[in-house]
Amino acid sequence: MRQKIELMITVLLLAGLIFASRKVSRYAASDNVKDVAGNKVVVDAGHGGSDPGKIGINGLEEKEVNLAIAQYVEELLEKEKIEVVMTREKDEMLSEDSGEKTKIGDMKMRVEQINKEKPLLTVSIHQNSYPQEEIKGAQVFYYTHSGEGKKAAEIMQESLLVLDDTNHRKAKANDTYYLLKRTESPTIIVECGFLTNAEEAGLLKQEEYQKKVAEAIVAGIKAYMEK
Ligand SMILES: [Zn+2]
Numbered sequence: 001m002r003q004k005i006e007l008m009i010t011v012l013l014l015a016g017l018i019f020a021s022r023k024v025s026r027y028a029a030s031d032n033v034k035d036v037a038g039n040k041v042v043v044d045a046g047h048g049g050s051d052p053g054k055i056g057i058n059g060l061e062e063k064e065v066n067l068a069i070a071q072y073v074e075e076l077l078e079k080e081k082i083e084v085v086m087t088r089e090k091d092e093m094l095s096e097d098s099g100e101k102t103k104i105g106d107m108k109m110r111v112e113q114i115n116k117e118k119p120l121l122t123v124s125i126h127q128n129s130y131p132q133e134e135i136k137g138a139q140v141f142y143y144t145h146s147g148e149g150k151k152a153a154e155i156m157q158e159s160l161l162v163l164d165d166t167n168h169r170k171a172k173a174n175d176t177y178y179l180l181k182r183t184e185s186p187t188i189i190v191e192c193g194f195l196t197n198a199e200e201a202g203l204l205k206q207e208e209y210q211k212k213v214a215e216a217i218v219a220g221i222k223a224y225m226e227k
Contacts, residue, residue: 040083041221042114044124044179045070046189049093051103054129056195058205062127063091065204069192070125072214073221080222085117104178111182121152121186121224123217124179127204128191136197137167138213141189143180144173152224153188159220160190163213190217 045066047053053062070086077084087110088094094113095105114122128139138160142149153171161167174180180187192213193200203209 038083038120039225040085040117040119041077042085042087042117042119042122043070043073043077044087044110044114044122046124046126047093048088048091048106049096051093051106054127054195056127056201056204057133057198058195058201060195060201060205062195065127065192065195065210066125067091068207068210069214069217072211073123073125073217076214076218077221080218082221082225085113085119087113107178111179114179114183114185114187119185121188121221122179122183123156123221124187124189125217126189126191128194129196130194131196133196133198136164136194136200137169138163138193139169139191140171141174141177141180141191142171143177143183143187144175146180146186148186149180149188151227152186152220155224155227156188156190156217156220159223160192160213160216162216162219163193 045063047063047066049063051063053066055061067088067090071089074084074086093103093106094109095102138157140153140157140160142153150171150173157169157171174189177189180189193204195201195204204213
């Protein structure tokens with residue numbers, strides 16, 4: 001009897017060890033993924049409040065386009081039963097309520113929130129600009145040292161082709177953006193289009209197109225989650 005119990009304990013201990021080592025190797029393989037849980041996604045609408053972001057050729061403010069697209073993404077993710085957390089739901093700078101009404105205070109609060117949520121993926125929504133008006137096309141950025149971020153960005157870049165199949169931009173590595181550097185789970189920045197390009201700025205102003213962008217982003221998130 002005693003021998004049987006000892007044997008059982010040994011078997012249980014071994015099983016526990018095997019389980020623990022498999023868990024460790026899974027996380028070690030995906031670099032900056034620390035302890036993500038479930039299927040949670042953070043959607044970050046860039047800028048807000050006294051920080052308008054880029055101003056479009058048509059007077060359109062980036063912060064408004066970002067929030068509109070982010071809210072459509074939220075709606076679609078909820079329909080897909082994917083848990084979603086928004087960094088902002090209205091036109092505000094996150095640091096406005098605290099004493100620190102600065103851009104860096106706002107960024108710190110976004111990062112803090114993301115690191116607390118530990119999502120599977122964070123998608124930060126932005127619009128681009130460039131001195132030359134003809135430059136256009138969506139582009140996705142990821143943190144240079146994140147293999148998971150790169151994977152998510154490449155999948156997302158491909159998903160955005162439905163908006164413009166002549167867009168030859170590739171997902172791009174970056175190691176200076178604060179949000180990419182400071183978040184402890186995979187984060188990508190989706191620059192949906194150029195507000196300095198008349199065609200894209202015109203499209204990004206339309207509700208129908210904003211919904212189309214949101215659909216492409218959600219398709220990208222789902223494809224990443226399935227891989
Ligand atoms: Zn921006």
